[in-house]
Amino acid sequence: MKHVRVRKIDDMHVHLRQAGLLSKVLPHTAGQCxxxxxxxxxxxxxxxxxxxxxxxxSIMDALGPDADFVPLMTFKVSPSTSPDGVRRLKDKxxxxxxxxxxxxxxxxxxxxxxxxxxxPVYEAMQESGLVLCLHGEMPGVxxxxxxxxxxxxxxxxxxxxxxxxxxxxxxxxxxxxECVMGLPGNVAAxxxxxxxxxxxxxxxxxxxxxxxxxxxxxKRPEDxxxxxxxxxxxxxxxxxxxxxxxxxxxNKECSCGAAGVYSAPVLLPxxxxxxxKHNRIEMLEPFTSQFGASFYGLPLNQSTVALIxxxxxxxxxxxxxxxFLAGKKMRWRVAS
Amino acid sequence: MKHVRVRKIDDMHVHLRQAGLLSKVLPHTAGQCxxxxxxxxxxxxxxxxxxxxxxxxSIMDALGPDADFVPLMTFKVSPSTSPDGVRRLKDKxxxxxxxxxxxxxxxxxxxxxxxxxxxPVYEAMQESGLVLCLHGEMPGVxxxxxxxxxxxxxxxxxxxxxxxxxxxxxxxxxxxxECVMGLPGNVAAxxxxxxxxxxxxxxxxxxxxxxxxxxxxxKRPEDxxxxxxxxxxxxxxxxxxxxxxxxxxxNKECSCGAAGVYSAPVLLPxxxxxxxKHNRIEMLEPFTSQFGASFYGLPLNQSTVALIxxxxxxxxxxxxxxxFLAGKKMRWRVAS
Numbered sequence: 001m002k003h004v005r006v007r008k009i010d011d012m013h014v015h016l017r018q019a020g021l022l023s024k025v026l027p028h029t030a031g032q033c034x035x036x037x038x039x040x041x042x043x044x045x046x047x048x049x050x051x052x053x054x055x056x057x058s059i060m061d062a063l064g065p066d067a068d069f070v071p072l073m074t075f076k077v078s079p080s081t082s083p084d085g086v087r088r089l090k091d092k093x094x095x096x097x098x099x100x101x102x103x104x105x106x107x108x109x110x111x112x113x114x115x116x117x118x119x120p121v122y123e124a125m126q127e128s129g130l131v132l133c134l135h136g137e138m139p140g141v142x143x144x145x146x147x148x149x150x151x152x153x154x155x156x157x158x159x160x161x162x163x164x165x166x167x168x169x170x171x172x173x174x175x176x177x178e179c180v181m182g183l184p185g186n187v188a189a190x191x192x193x194x195x196x197x198x199x200x201x202x203x204x205x206x207x208x209x210x211x212x213x214x215x216x217x218x219k220r221p222e223d224x225x226x227x228x229x230x231x232x233x234x235x236x237x238x239x240x241x242x243x244x245x246x247x248x249x250x251n252k253e254c255s256c257g258a259a260g261v262y263s264a265p266v267l268l269p270x271x272x273x274x275x276x277k278h279n280r281i282e283m284l285e286p287f288t289s290q291f292g293a294s295f296y297g298l299p300l301n302q303s304t305v306a307l308i309x310x311x312x313x314x315x316x317x318x319x320x321x322x323x324f325l326a327g328k329k330m331r332w333r334v335a336s
Numbered sequence: 337m338k339h340v341r342v343r344k345i346d347d348m349h350v351h352l353r354q355a356g357l358l359s360k361v362l363p364h365t366a367g368q369c370x371x372x373x374x375x376x377x378x379x380x381x382x383x384x385x386x387x388x389x390x391x392x393x394s395i396m397d398a399l400g401p402d403a404d405f406v407p408l409m410t411f412k413v414s415p416s417t418s419p420d421g422v423r424r425l426k427d428k429x430x431x432x433x434x435x436x437x438x439x440x441x442x443x444x445x446x447x448x449x450x451x452x453x454x455x456p457v458y459e460a461m462q463e464s465g466l467v468l469c470l471h472g473e474m475p476g477v478x479x480x481x482x483x484x485x486x487x488x489x490x491x492x493x494x495x496x497x498x499x500x501x502x503x504x505x506x507x508x509x510x511x512x513x514e515c516v517m518g519l520p521g522n523v524a525a526x527x528x529x530x531x532x533x534x535x536x537x538x539x540x541x542x543x544x545x546x547x548x549x550x551x552x553x554x555k556r557p558e559d560x561x562x563x564x565x566x567x568x569x570x571x572x573x574x575x576x577x578x579x580x581x582x583x584x585x586x587n588k589e590c591s592c593g594a595a596g597v598y599s600a601p602v603l604l605p606x607x608x609x610x611x612x613k614h615n616r617i618e619m620l621e622p623f624t625s626q627f628g629a630s631f632y633g634l635p636l637n638q639s640t641v642a643l644i645x646x647x648x649x650x651x652x653x654x655x656x657x658x659x660f661l662a663g664k665k666m667r668w669r670v671a672s
Contacts, residue, residue, distance in 0.1 A: 142537060142541075142556060143536060143537050143540060144480075199478070200478070203540065204479060204539065204540070204549060205478075206593075208544075208546050208593030208595065209591070209593055210544050210546070210593070211591070217540055220480070253589065254589045254590075255543075255545070255546065255589055256543065257542075257543030257544030259543065259544065
């Protein structure tokens with residue numbers, strides 16, 4: 001069977017969850033990724049240096065001693081975050097702070113509404129060399145317009161903190177792609193796998209599909225096309241952040257209505273097929289494993305993983321969590 | 337307590353279902369409506385004169401002998417419908433034929449893709465004085481654009497059959513309102529209660545809410561505003577067709593993802609509050625009980641029902657089906 005060996009992924013946006021779920025989902029990420037930026041919207045959230053150390057410890061414990069995987073830790077930039085707190089977080093190894101506007105996604109009820117009130121925090125992050133990761137949706141705006149409505153805030157922060165590295169997370173619109181391309185080099189965007197595949201129609205165009213429901217919601221076909229073009233273009237402002245977000249099936253298929261797509265199990269096979277389809281396979285490694293590291297000031301990761309051309313069907317569930325592309329036949333599988 | 341007595345509703349679009357579900361949902365419609373146009377997308381569908389007679393019999397049996405309610409029967413306009421069949425359906429008391437484009441909603445897998453191929457059927461319907469009810473969504477188009485993409489088809493049929501009465505069912509967009517207003521008097525639109533209340537954000541703006549998922553999907557706030565303006569304006573081209581569409585909760589809250597909102601239990605209380613809020617209460621009866629009858633060539637219904645100003649909370653379910661506005665406090669209740 002045909003093999004290709006590729007550099008391991010740096011997944012610059014992942015939800016690893018906690019406790020039992022952490023140990024179930026972590027192997028999928030650790031098997032394909034050299035590093036991953038671990039989101040802090042756990043329950044309770046990662047707010048302080050102690051929270052960060054404790055969460056990293058639980059991840060390392062779940063990994064075991066032989067794992068070839070580095071979690072890049074983040075904290076939640078909340079109305080309670082202080083410049084001193086930022087410095088302590090940096091000292092304990094934080095890579096980035098993640099800002100959630102109020103109420104826009106899972107566990108963001110305590111999020112930010114007044115973005116200007118946090119200027120001292122951005123200042124401290126800029127001085128400490130921490131990256132500011134933005135969930136770029138404006139609260140209170142119609143869902144399909146939330147990301148576009150946030151772009152003026154992104155532009156303002158980027159203008160006022162020219163040395164602060166800022167990532168617009170999980171961009172979903174052609175407007176966001178255009179905005180990020182037009183901003184200086186301190187601004188980049190992460191792109192998920194699922195937003196490169198799906199549109200709003202995958203959520204509700206036929207029957208309602210809770211497993212394609214995520215925040216930001218997938219947009220129009222022309223938006224998806226702009227994301228694919230950005231991902232495969234070789235522009236270093238766009239790199240992978242999967243936003244893999246596992247929820248138990250019972251919390252997706254019910255009136256709980258949890259948002260999130262669990263893409264970790266299919267990251268490399270799904271991306272490999274997509275880049276092949278668009279005749280841009282040479283841009284895959286830059287997108288998955290170079291541009292993110294470069295933006296974050298990290299050395300290239302030196303691990304590789306083998307992909308084998310060996311058809312398989314994505315299972316309906318892994319430990320009670322439905323993966324992205326469940327039921328789909330994939331051409332490539334990751335060597336175990 | 338304050339009472340108002342209003343003319344009973346003519347609900348010009350309702351799904352009464354079959355068997356056990358029929359007997360559970362019918363009392364809600366029959367209690368508030370003098371007449372209702374009963375949709376034919378049952379399993380199997382109402383395609384022939386025999387089907388129509390049989391379905392009407394099962395509705396009358398479920399009603400019982402003392403009911404003050406008249407079901408207006410429809411048939412499915414399908415690729416197999418013939419002009420002769422149309423005449424037989426008319427002879428057996430059909431009021432309208434309903435055309436479902438292929439795959440756009442529940443039980444429409446056998447729907448129409450070539451609208452022109454049915455011109456002999458429209459001709460027979462025009463001659464027979466039957467109304468053509470259109471599910472106005474173009475298959476294969478992005479969900480948010482399906483209704484707009486259908487409007488050119490509506491314009492063509494209206495132009496080619498100037499004596500055929502045509503209803504664009506459950507209009508959801510400002511574009512559809514504008515289109516229908518600009519067409520001659522043989523074209524009208526029905527409006528649902530839920531599309532006067534909700535937007536896409538009620539489906540997915542926060543957590544995913546399967547109970548607000550319906551076809552056509554609810555659109556943008558400015559679309560809802562245009563529908564409310566049309567409903568309350570006194571323009572006789574716009575009248576109530578609730579599209580009340582009950583599904584068991586287990587078929588909504590799962591990966592079955594059934595489309596439909598069950599509004600029958602709250603029709604009058606919800607509409608009364610809405611028209612009051614917009615200071616157009618004098619337009620309520622024309623919308624619910626005059627314009628539809630007039631378009632369909634029916635005499636005004638002569639029954640009334642009392643609304644009592646007596647706060648109640650819409651229950652979470654009636655016989656396993658979640659009603660529209662479940663959990664909401666309503667000011668008015670229908671006297672039983």
